[in-house]
Amino acid sequence: MAIRKIIKxxxxxxxxxxxxxxxxxxxxxxxxxxxxxxxxxxxxxGLAAPQVGYCRRFFIMHLGDMRIEAINPEIKKVSGKQYVLEGCLSVPNKWGYVTRPNKCKFRAQNRNGEWYEMTLTALGAQCVCHEKAHLDGQLFIDVVEEFVDPEELEKA
Incomplete structure (x- = not known):
């Protein structure tokens, strides 16, 4: 295994x-x-393929002990709203509040090409939507409603 450079x-x-x-x-x-x-x-x-230089439709997520690989993901249904603080490994030192769904059902393939469905809430739903946006050429800064000064975050 190897550490990949994260594209900025x-x-x-x-x-x-x-x-x-x-x-x-x-x-x-x-x-x-x-x-x-x-x-x-x-x-x-989370980390999407374009963030490590590959223009392909897949991302990974680490939610506690759960490691998710979502290849060719499709969001099937979202519900609820959450106003959450977000950042991105490709946009260092920028943070802001975004509105994301609180529940997200998606369909994707695993590393062997087998389809599965999963429903996630809270941080999981936020992450799916954030990483899926990367696959369409969008960054969280495109949907930020209010930027936060990183120094203010350190004080909190």
Missing amino acids: EGDPILRTKCRPVTVFDEKLHQLLDDMHETLDKAEGV
Whole structure:
């Protein structure tokens, strides 16, 4: 496994709509493993393929002990609202409040190409929506309702 470089705001790949994954092979498995290691080191919650330089439709999430790999994800249903503080590994030192669904049902493939469905709430729903947006070339700063000074966060 290897730590991948996280692409930062300004790189055009972060604004590109990603293509579907069609090959589920060892190369994909290695990239997913590397992304898990990269996310652990960065101490983040989610990481999308374009954030490590791959214009493909998949992301990973770490929610407590649960490690989720979502390939070719489709959001099926959302409900509720939560006004939450958000940041992004590709947009360092910027934080802001966004409104996200409080519940999200999505469908995706695992690393072997098998489809599954999952429903997540709270942070999980927030993360699915944030990471899925990356696959469409959108960043959280596009939907921030109020930016927060990082120094104010440190005081809290």
